[in-house]
Amino acid sequence: MSDTNNSQTWAQQLGDSIPTPMADEIDAFETNITLRKAGKLDPKIFAEARLRRGAYGQRYDNGRRHDGSKTQELLYPSGDLVKGPETVWDAPGMMRIKSPMGIASNVQLETLADLAEEYSDSILHVTTRQEIQLHFVHIDSTPDIMRRLAAVGITTREACGNSVRNVTACQFAGGCSTAAFDVTPYAKATTYYLLGHKDIQDFGRKFKIAFSGCKPNPCGMAMFHDIGCVAVTKEIDGEVKRGFEFFVGGGLGAVPFQAQLLDEFVPEHELLPLCQAVCRVFSRLGERKNRARARLKFLVKKLGIEEFRKVVAEERETIPEDERWTAYLDDVGVITETPLREGRALEQSAIDGLDDLVRERFEYWRKHNIWQQPQTNYVTATVRLPLGDFTSRQVRMLTDITRKFTGDTVRFTAEQNLVVRHVSEADLPDFYQELADAGLASPGASTIADIVACPGTDTCKLGISASRGLASELEKKFAKRLYQDPEVENLHIKASGCFNSCSQHHVADLGFLGVSRIVDGRRIAHFQFVLGGQWANNGGAYGLAIGAYPSKRIPEVIDRTLAFWKAEREEGEDLKGFVARMGRATIKKQLEDLRKIPSYEEQPDFYTDWGDAREYTIGDLGTGECAGEVVSIVDFGLQDAERRLFEAQLDLEGGKPGQASVAAYKSMLTAAKALIMVFNIDIQEDADRVVADFRKHFHETKRFHDPFAGAKFANYLLKRYENPPSIEDDGLVAREAIDEALLFVEAAQGCYQRMQGDI
Amino acid sequence: MSIQIQQVSVKIPLASPKGLDLDAFIPIFHEWIREHRIDNELLIDVADYRHVPNGPGVMLIANEAHYAMDSEGGKAGLLFCKRRDPLGDPEAAFRHALGQAATAARLIEKEASLEGSLTFDTSRIQMRVLSRLTAPNTPATRSALEPIWRQLLAAVGFSGAELISPADSRQPFGLAVHSCAAAPDLAALLTAL
Numbered sequence A: 001m002s003d004t005n006n007s008q009t010w011a012q013q014l015g016d017s018i019p020t021p022m023a024d025e026i027d028a029f030e031t032n033i034t035l036r037k038a039g040k041l042d043p044k045i046f047a048e049a050r051l052r053r054g055a056y057g058q059r060y061d062n063g064r065r066h067d068g069s070k071t072q073e074l075l076y077p078s079g080d081l082v083k084g085p086e087t088v089w090d091a092p093g094m095m096r097i098k099s100p101m102g103i104a105s106n107v108q109l110e111t112l113a114d115l116a117e118e119y120s121d122s123i124l125h126v127t128t129r130q131e132i133q134l135h136f137v138h139i140d141s142t143p144d145i146m147r148r149l150a151a152v153g154i155t156t157r158e159a160c161g162n163s164v165r166n167v168t169a170c171q172f173a174g175g176c177s178t179a180a181f182d183v184t185p186y187a188k189a190t191t192y193y194l195l196g197h198k199d200i201q202d203f204g205r206k207f208k209i210a211f212s213g214c215k216p217n218p219c220g221m222a223m224f225h226d227i228g229c230v231a232v233t234k235e236i237d238g239e240v241k242r243g244f245e246f247f248v249g250g251g252l253g254a255v256p257f258q259a260q261l262l263d264e265f266v267p268e269h270e271l272l273p274l275c276q277a278v279c280r281v282f283s284r285l286g287e288r289k290n291r292a293r294a295r296l297k298f299l300v301k302k303l304g305i306e307e308f309r310k311v312v313a314e315e316r317e318t319i320p321e322d323e324r325w326t327a328y329l330d331d332v333g334v335i336t337e338t339p340l341r342e343g344r345a346l347e348q349s350a351i352d353g354l355d356d357l358v359r360e361r362f363e364y365w366r367k368h369n370i371w372q373q374p375q376t377n378y379v380t381a382t383v384r385l386p387l388g389d390f391t392s393r394q395v396r397m398l399t400d401i402t403r404k405f406t407g408d409t410v411r412f413t414a415e416q417n418l419v420v421r422h423v424s425e426a427d428l429p430d431f432y433q434e435l436a437d438a439g440l441a442s443p444g445a446s447t448i449a450d451i452v453a454c455p456g457t458d459t460c461k462l463g464i465s466a467s468r469g470l471a472s473e474l475e476k477k478f479a480k481r482l483y484q485d486p487e488v489e490n491l492h493i494k495a496s497g498c499f500n501s502c503s504q505h506h507v508a509d510l511g512f513l514g515v516s517r518i519v520d521g522r523r524i525a526h527f528q529f530v531l532g533g534q535w536a537n538n539g540g541a542y543g544l545a546i547g548a549y550p551s552k553r554i555p556e557v558i559d560r561t562l563a564f565w566k567a568e569r570e571e572g573e574d575l576k577g578f579v580a581r582m583g584r585a586t587i588k589k590q591l592e593d594l595r596k597i598p599s600y601e602e603q604p605d606f607y608t609d610w611g612d613a614r615e616y617t618i619g620d621l622g623t624g625e626c627a628g629e630v631v632s633i634v635d636f637g638l639q640d641a642e643r644r645l646f647e648a649q650l651d652l653e654g655g656k657p658g659q660a661s662v663a664a665y666k667s668m669l670t671a672a673k674a675l676i677m678v679f680n681i682d683i684q685e686d687a688d689r690v691v692a693d694f695r696k697h698f699h700e701t702k703r704f705h706d707p708f709a710g711a712k713f714a715n716y717l718l719k720r721y722e723n724p725p726s727i728e729d730d731g732l733v734a735r736e737a738i739d740e741a742l743l744f745v746e747a748a749q750g751c752y753q754r755m756q757g758d759i
Numbered sequence B: 001m002s003i004q005i006q007q008v009s010v011k012i013p014l015a016s017p018k019g020l021d022l023d024a025f026i027p028i029f030h031e032w033i034r035e036h037r038i039d040n041e042l043l044i045d046v047a048d049y050r051h052v053p054n055g056p057g058v059m060l061i062a063n064e065a066h067y068a069m070d071s072e073g074g075k076a077g078l079l080f081c082k083r084r085d086p087l088g089d090p091e092a093a094f095r096h097a098l099g100q101a102a103t104a105a106r107l108i109e110k111e112a113s114l115e116g117s118l119t120f121d122t123s124r125i126q127m128r129v130l131s132r133l134t135a136p137n138t139p140a141t142r143s144a145l146e147p148i149w150r151q152l153l154a155a156v157g158f159s160g161a162e163l164i165s166p167a168d169s170r171q172p173f174g175l176a177v178h179s180c181a182a183a184p185d186l187a188a189l190l191t192a193l
């Protein structure tokens, strides 16, 4: 055989098509693989190295899996070899692939399709950060994957780990009438300026940047990013200048923070140096030891925005001039994405000519999946991807469609869909039909049926509940178009498998995050219900935690909530306004009976989660890698305590001191419970048990004692336990309860760190 | 030098997809993991892709391969796909993939909870070679691999098989039995392997 490549490797085959610096980096990574296999590279260091190249762990890679009745050992062939703490070498993992601003060309898409087919399960998964993940990939395959991606201009560098993650931007940028201007070139310049930059190599945690073309629409989500840039123009000396409203310190996770305004107008030439200055400040002053407090939001909070602004301004002055700060500005305004076909209007006669069933489907698809562009007779079409998934075969059908109708690019969206831009309106019926033939014409984009879900228990090591299983169930329910009410139709549902918030549930109208509860000695999957968040205004407000409900009751929770809203809302009142007016307690009362759990004998399926036949357990939880390193179940519990504390503060600010007082106490119990899990994984919520175990393992052993304050913080919990808070507590009592809880949770963090030998 | 290949998949279509209820495969595949139903495979998890139109349906993930009740192209069947393999001899890779697919299909035919509702049609069997480095979808690959696949099919009881290959060079190279004079049933196929 003359033209087979038996003796060639991908590195040889691709040769010069991989830019030299990328080829060198990938070779270096491959060397790390060799060193690790030879036992010459520490597993923790290798873990951070692979994370920085996008190679992530996946559920069951610790070599254990609960099969519903017992935990089975998964005897991977590599034996004791690990690719990180508790991460077996041979266990399949996840590959995260960056696509800045969600942009992918036809050739890039086709390469992704090939890789999914050869090394993964033929599924491309779109994430809420507008990038692609492949699952069940072996670490030994990753260098070739990286090479094949590099050959088409894609990098996985800094896709995970403590680095600047995929820079996101509105998917409509350049085709949107509300945008001040197209943010694409600025987001692109920021991406490539910071990629691999020395100033971002020493972060304590990850760092996320987003660009938005305008303030009111949600697409860019600037308000919950470490840096959020919103395009604005300003008249200076009679000339209209471009710039950005520059926000810092936003973030979701267990303790969500809205970003704060650092500067109301950063001129375009100052964008990159200012981003760099913020990164340098984060690198220098950000928290290191306590990973739960290491995101930029905590630094901004600690310093206060005024001080932070001052520190950043000082830092900016020290950075040496770099020509790349402005070099790209020459190309701004050069249109790189031009329509393939002439823009023509869609005639009604073309729609009337469709057969009845097709016409009905087409019209419904067009109602939600089409976005009118400012360019006359062009639209952007959203290809809705259920749960963000599509197959290699669908990718090839899609690129046939884009080559025929629009050109060379698509953009992935934060709602786990993709958009095809510059479709001539007259082509819509044919375009729709070809999408339908590819199984890509799901209607209802950005409606209540278009549910966002993180991987959850399907593949994530930290998943507590089946967010994808729940989303799938809800999609089926809402696909039936049960709600003709446009106010309901336009709501958003997002489901996270745990409170790390990867689905961005805080900004959903109806948000869910996975938790678990023990009832009568059996663990049951639940979701915490977060109601009334705001997707608009760049994710402008966070929802209110209502309570935890059994996973299997969530469809009823939604029905009940929506029915209550529809019955009681005032004229024109949206869900967010309704929640604010009604208050948490009233809504919670409406849902009270849905917290009840039928007995195991009565309804055994209640004790499984959606899409899973196994009896529910959290025994599969592993060590997470979101933070670049270890995130244990104890970290989780401590983060949950912080979330409860945050809610207590909200209650106090909202004039509900009694609730605040109770929530503050609960946050202490949650933190104590998290610590107890080191000794007793099945510790229950019950205060008596938590306090008894806390006394036994932490108080009497002096393990919790502060090196300086002794038993002081432990006594806060014990005192509250003896004299529990009441819903009647006034503001003064609540304030004191919150202050004590703050110190207690902080002490719990310190205690856990001491136990790990960190300090 | 003769061609060497890595990842191979084999799909055995259902005789009648009408009886297919994908929901049933969630507990079935979980049970296969619990009971270690496939001897030479480290079974890890069940992946649920029922929401993907004409997609892989429900998937049983093994360490180096996966099995799916797959509906790609609207054709439902049992897919076995090797994700990871060293470069090797095509005959051995084909034999292995065919054997794994037939084993899983036979387990499904015998699955008590399905009460015999699903049977497979071996006369439309499909094979793909996913490793594009050594086996791109070209005429040269076809002329190198088709004789080997044909020989294996003949050895396990197929006769008069007409084979077709995907025309789109972006797709992996493959050979699907389009028609044949005789095909073994699953039991015979497994015995012959």
Ligand code: SF4
Pocket: A454, A455, A456, A457, A460, A461, A462, A463, A464, A467, A496, A497, A498, A499, A500, A501, A502, A503, A626
């Ligand atoms: S929210 Fe939790 S379960 Fe979901 S992907 Fe993030 S870490 Fe995993």
